[in-house]
Structures are given as structure tokens and as C-alpha cells.
Amino acid sequence: MTSALLLGATKGLGLELAREGARRQISPIIYGRSVGNPNAITEAPHGATLHRLDLQSRDSVMQVPLPDQPVAYVLWIAGAFHKAPLEHTDPDDIDLHTDLHFRGPVHFLHRFLRHRLEPFHLVTIGSVSSWRLREDEALYCGLKAAQTAFTRNLAVELARDRPGARVTVVNPGGLNVPTFWEKMPQDLSGFLDPAMVARFVWDSVAEQRGPYREIQIMRPKPAVVGSPPLIEYGPRCPEVLDGAAPRGSV
Ligand SMILES: NC(=O)c1ccc[n+]([C@@H]2O[C@H](COP(=O)([O-])OP(=O)(O)OC[C@H]3O[C@@H](n4cnc5c(N)ncnc54)[C@H](OP(=O)(O)O)[C@@H]3O)[C@@H](O)[C@H]2O)c1
Numbered sequence: 001m002t003s004a005l006l007l008g009a010t011k012g013l014g015l016e017l018a019r020e021g022a023r024r025q026i027s028p029i030i031y032g033r034s035v036g037n038p039n040a041i042t043e044a045p046h047g048a049t050l051h052r053l054d055l056q057s058r059d060s061v062m063q064v065p066l067p068d069q070p071v072a073y074v075l076w077i078a079g080a081f082h083k084a085p086l087e088h089t090d091p092d093d094i095d096l097h098t099d100l101h102f103r104g105p106v107h108f109l110h111r112f113l114r115h116r117l118e119p120f121h122l123v124t125i126g127s128v129s130s131w132r133l134r135e136d137e138a139l140y141c142g143l144k145a146a147q148t149a150f151t152r153n154l155a156v157e158l159a160r161d162r163p164g165a166r167v168t169v170v171n172p173g174g175l176n177v178p179t180f181w182e183k184m185p186q187d188l189s190g191f192l193d194p195a196m197v198a199r200f201v202w203d204s205v206a207e208q209r210g211p212y213r214e215i216q217i218m219r220p221k222p223a224v225v226g227s228p229p230l231i232e233y234g235p236r237c238p239e240v241l242d243g244a245a246p247r248g249s250v
Pocket residue numbers: 007008009010011012013014015031032033034035053054055056077078079080100125126127128171172173174175176177179180181250
């Protein structure tokens with residue numbers, strides 16, 4: 001059975017990606033902070049391998065076990081929302097978000113690249129926030145932009161050094177994932193269904209032939225429950241302040 005390593009898949013979109021992969025005979029290797037926590041709901045698919053990993057802890061990132069078998073897919077998913085003016089953000093939160101969204105995953109990927117030398121398919125779950133202009137989200141949007149820019153450039157190395165390697169960046173719009181929005185509760189009924197996004201991601205991965213692909217998957221606006229997502233292929237030019245009000249929501 002083919003394996004997929006999922007970085008941040010104990011809940012939300014990551015868990016849906018693990019479940020959908022398992023339905024396609026892709027055995028999930030799940031990494032997440034709440035693995036082993038009896039209070040956390042981790043309905044991992046049958047047969048999944050679970051590893052406790054805190055991307056905000058350098059020791060955890062450097063010591064967590066890596067797979068001994070070849071891994072066909074690596075999905076970089078972990079993230080957390082943050083919305084506040086930078087001026088009012090706690091300095092510790094700047095470090096924690098930077099570690100979660102960038103430093104921790106980059107160190108993990110660095111370890112993984114040295115550990116497994118075969119080609120693999122890297123799938124990065126970015127966000128439309130990597131190119132959108134939003135109020136009070138400079139830290140979150142900046143880190144999602146760093147994640148996607150890093151992935152685009154790592155694709156150059158993987159294509160050169162590991163023939164057959166593939167890279168996909170998927171930038172979703174707002175997802176109906178209550179855990180992600182728990183600090184900012186709102187009506188999520190018009191947001192994208194994470195199970196549908198997971199199916200779309202695996203379909204896109206299966207049909208990809210070239211070394212790199214970037215996809216935007218957005219919810220239609222105004223929101224109409226049940227209507228299909230808007231799909232765009234290719235990167236988006238970042239929005240800039242031009243006198244128009246930035247968007248406050250996804
Ligand atoms: N929800 C949206 O509207 C939306 C839209 C666009 C993009 N995204 C992106 O989609 C990705 C998944 O988000 P989601 O909506 O599925 O949110 P979620 O339900 O909150 O899931 C986040 C995942 O990241 C993991 N994680 C968080 N902190 C971690 C840490 N310190 N170490 C290891 N793992 C950690 C969580 O695991 P633990 O709980 O076990 O720590 C969980 O598996 C994120 O990168 C997010 O930026 C989300």
C-alpha cells in the first residue's frame with residue numbers, strides 16, 4: 001500500500017485528507033500535537049500510523065520518528081488562524097505562529113529530505129490568504145505567503161534532484177472547519193466543505209503530470225449552500241492597498 005505523510009491531520013481538513021487518502025488505498029501517517037491526548041477527538045482512519053508532533057517545539061520536530069518505508073505523498077497542512085493588529089499581538093504569539101506555520105515545518109521537511117531519498121509528491125495546503133489583502137491578518141497572511149513561496153522554490157530543487165517528484169500548492173478559501181474558527185465563531189454554512197476539498201485535492205494529485213501545479217479553490221460569493229467551488233489554476237498576483245477597503249473575511 002502507498003503511504004502519505006500528513007503534517008497536521010488530527011482534525012479539520014487534514015483529517016479529511018487522511019480519510020480520503022485511506023479510501024484510495026493510501027495509508028496515512030499522521031503527525032499532530034494532540035496525538036495521544038485522550039481529550040482530543042482523533043477519529044483517524046483504520047490502519048493509520050500516528051505520531052505526536054508539536055511544530056512549535058524544536059525538540060519535538062527534531063526527535064519525532066520519521067517513516068522507515070517509502071512515502072509517496074507528503075501533505076503540509078498544519079496551521080492556526082490568528083487575527084489581531086500586529087501592535088496588539090503578544091510577542092510569544094508571533095513566535096508560536098512563526099514556528100507552527102514556517103520554522104517547524106521547514107525543519108521537519110529538512111529532516112525528511114535527508115531521511116528519505118526517493119522522489120515524492122509534496123502537497124502544500126496554503127490559503128487564499130497567501131495573496132489576499134486582509135485587515136488585522138498581517139501575521140497569518142504573511143506566514144501563509146511564506147509557506148507557498150517556500151514550496152514553489154523547493155519545487156525547483158525537487159524537480160532537479162529527484163526526477164519524478166511533484167509539487168502541488170492548494171490555496172483554499174474559507175472552510176467549514178469549526179476548530180479553525182473557534183476563536184472567531186461565525187456562520188460557516190456557506191464555507192467550503194472540507195470533505196469535498198479533500199476529494200478535490202486527491203483527484204488533482206492523481207491527475208497531475210508535470211512537476212508543479214498551483215490551484216485556488218474558493219467559495220462562490222454571495223454564498224449559496226451546496227453550490228460548486230470556484231477553481232482557478234495557476235498562482236494569483238498578490239492584492240495590494242490601492243485605496244479600496246481590504247477584505248475582512250474569507
Ligand atoms: N479553515 C479555513 O477556513 C482555512 C482556509 C484556508 C486555509 N486553511 C489552512 O488549512 C490548514 C488546516 O486548517 P484546518 O481548517 O483544518 O484547521 P484545524 O481544524 O484547526 O486543523 C489544524 C491542524 O493543524 C494541527 N496543528 C496545530 N498546531 C499544531 C502544532 N503546534 N503542531 C502540530 N500540529 C499542529 C492541528 O493538530 P492538533 O490539534 O493535534 O495540534 C490540526 O490537525 C491550515 O494550514 C490553514 O491555514 C484553512
